[in-house]
Amino acid sequence: MKIDKKSARMWSMIGPTGLFGVIMNELAKENDKLSVVTADLSTFSGLDRFGKEYPDKIYNVGIAEQNMMGIAAGLAQEGLTVFAATYASFLVTRSLDQLRISMGYMNLPINLVGLTAGYASGILGATHMALEDIAILRSIPNITILSPADCVEAVKCMEAVSNYPKPVYIRLTGTARMPMIYLQDYNYQIGKNQILREGTDISILATGSMVSTAIQVSEQLETFGISAEVINIHTIKPFDLEVLKNRKNRSLIVTVEEHSIIGGLGTIVAEEMINLNYSTKLLKIGIEEGYLHAASYTSLLEKSGLTKEHILERILSVLK
DSSP, X not given: OOOSHHHHHHHHHHOHHHHHHHHHHHHHHHOTTEEEEESSOTTTTTOHHHHHHOTTSEEEOOSOHHHHHHHHHHHHHTTOEEEEEEEHHHHHHTTHHHHIIXXXXXXXXXXXXXXXXXXXXXXXXXXXXXXXXXXXXXXXXXXXXEOOSSHHHHHHHHHHHTTOOSOEEEEEEOOSSOOOOOOSOOOXXXXXXXXXXXXXXXXXXXXXXXXXXXXXXXXXXXXXXXXXXXXXXXEEESXXXXXXXXXXXXXXXXXXXXXXXXXXXXXXXXXXXXHTTXXXXXXXXXXXXXXXXXXXXXXXXXXXXXXHHHHHHHHHHHHO
């Protein structure tokens, strides 16, 4: 797909969930083996147009996530390029057994797309908040976990996995009018995370929707005389150890994620820091244990302390 400032702005306005169907339309032009399975989310995920143009490539199973996984597994076993997409909260939990067997044990190259991960559908209540999906899936063997930082990276991510021979989970966070990070094409590689902002005092490792917030925090820290590096962790698993090497002397390492602080990016970094024998202080910023009531996306981020103001305050308090 052509990537420039115009397309980046348009995709940002649509948001990652609506963009999914647009990406599938483009990939289908180049891949005769592409198939999409969804659980009652055709309109919401932009798949209506895809269904009209490629009626033989889409399977809407209704609200039956376990069946969706079974069909996706069958298609993958026949050599098709399969994308299976629905709400992340239901995709990971309701179909966990089928997912574990088909992707973990059988190692079938299914591309799971978790739509509205984190708080993106929080207006519908706690049932639609996907806050534990990384923690659950990283414990299952063979599954690659990707978390694009903006809509351009979502495009690059799905282009990459369409030729990737392993099971993948793509975690789409954020809503319409998602902040833009990438405005042009770039070299996206699964497993190779990117330094977006250089810094020497502290390192901020952020993933998904929190990457743009981390950049803003880094800019604010500069006014306090603190040089903060920002790294986009677009690949959660396998974890790229290069992002921790040579950072033993940082005064602080910070992880920021729209996910539970239990079992997510912060936990992964903590485990790897132990393996590297780092004594550097670690600050994990994410969603504390518990569920919030239904509210708007921005309100839920505010209540969870995932705004740039809250994150800046927490970092400064630790450094002091």
